[in-house]
Amino acid sequence: MTDASLKEMQAICRIAETGSFAQAADDLALTPSAVSKLVNRLESRLGIRLITRTTRRLSLTSEGATYVARARDILNAVEDVEQEVMASAAEPSGVLRVNTGTAFGRHVLGPIVPDFLARYPKIRLDIGIADRQVDLIAEQWDVAIRMGQPGDLSLVIRKIGESSRAICASPAYLERFGTPKTPADLAGHNCIVISGFPYLRRWPFASPEGVNLQDVGGNLVTDSAHLMVDMMLAGLGIGRLARFTMAEPLADGRLVEILKDMHRIDPFPIHAIMPPGGNRSPKVRAFVDFLAGHPLLKTAL
Numbered sequence: 001m002t003d004a005s006l007k008e009m010q011a012i013c014r015i016a017e018t019g020s021f022a023q024a025a026d027d028l029a030l031t032p033s034a035v036s037k038l039v040n041r042l043e044s045r046l047g048i049r050l051i052t053r054t055t056r057r058l059s060l061t062s063e064g065a066t067y068v069a070r071a072r073d074i075l076n077a078v079e080d081v082e083q084e085v086m087a088s089a090a091e092p093s094g095v096l097r098v099n100t101g102t103a104f105g106r107h108v109l110g111p112i113v114p115d116f117l118a119r120y121p122k123i124r125l126d127i128g129i130a131d132r133q134v135d136l137i138a139e140q141w142d143v144a145i146r147m148g149q150p151g152d153l154s155l156v157i158r159k160i161g162e163s164s165r166a167i168c169a170s171p172a173y174l175e176r177f178g179t180p181k182t183p184a185d186l187a188g189h190n191c192i193v194i195s196g197f198p199y200l201r202r203w204p205f206a207s208p209e210g211v212n213l214q215d216v217g218g219n220l221v222t223d224s225a226h227l228m229v230d231m232m233l234a235g236l237g238i239g240r241l242a243r244f245t246m247a248e249p250l251a252d253g254r255l256v257e258i259l260k261d262m263h264r265i266d267p268f269p270i271h272a273i274m275p276p277g278g279n280r281s282p283k284v285r286a287f288v289d290f291l292a293g294h295p296l297l298k299t300a301l
Contacts, residue, residue, distance in 0.1 A: 012068060014028055021035050039051060046067075097128070097143075098127050098128070099141045102224050103244070108244065120286055132223055136155065136274070146270070155276065156276060157271050158288060163243060167203065167239070169232060179258060183212060183259065189237070192238065201215060202214065203240055205263060216240075225245050
């Protein structure tokens with residue numbers, strides 16, 4: 001759209017709203033003759049009369065009414081874009097409520113927070129930790145960071161990273177109870193699981209038929225990934241968690257990965273999830289952009 005076309009739209013819309021060339025000219029800071037020329041040029045370009053003029057009144061033709069209705073939508077959209085750009089240019093500020101799981105909060109988000117607050121000193125973070133599904137709208141969270149596919153597609157979803165899970169146990173547990181050689185062997189082992197996510201009780205393995213889901217269980221269930229790692233380190237069972245959750249104990253040998261060749265290690269996405277329209281907030285956009293672009297998000301996962 002050219003600047004001339006935009007001015008023509010503004011002129012005919014103001015004429016339709018005020019019913020007067022003179023008032024439209026005053027509103028647009030133009031002369032009446034300039035407004036008249038804009039309308040004449042528009043009608044000439046379209047080859048259609050849009051306004052019927054008499055000595056007493058003016059009115060839109062049917063084609064004019066159609067044009068004005070669509071032109072108003074376009075002008076409103078232009079105004080919305082300008083307002084959004086102006087808002088994003090302002091320094092983000094205010095309270096930002098972020099919810100995430102224990103593991104991501106401790107191993108990824110926690111180390112990033114100091115950098116974020118240094119970059120945006122006018123934002124005040126309110127961070128909630130919950131290894132469960134949260135209702136963003138009812139609980140008034142601005143953004144949640146969650147792993148896997150989100151269930152509510154009415155929310156605003158942005159992928160910010162990717163990770164994978166591993167099946168691990170401590171050397172002490174394996175020495176005492178033996179190392180599972182096949183997925184079926186897990187039925188005879190104490191498997192620790194995260195509560196609130198039924199699909200995490202079914203561990204995927206490759207098979208000639210495709211994916212085999214092995215049901216697991218035991219005498220320990222928790223809603224905290226952090227506590228789950230502690231219990232695994234204490235030799236109380238086998239667990240399956242995001243790899244970044246267990247990076248340190250895996251590196252120093254306190255945990256051992258098992259069934260690696262059979263475990264179906266499907267990468268899973270990490271999403272920033274926002275209420276409808278929440279991504280338009282400058283503070284939310286600043287946080288999600290900063291998180292997605294931070295080097296630690298790539299190296300830690």
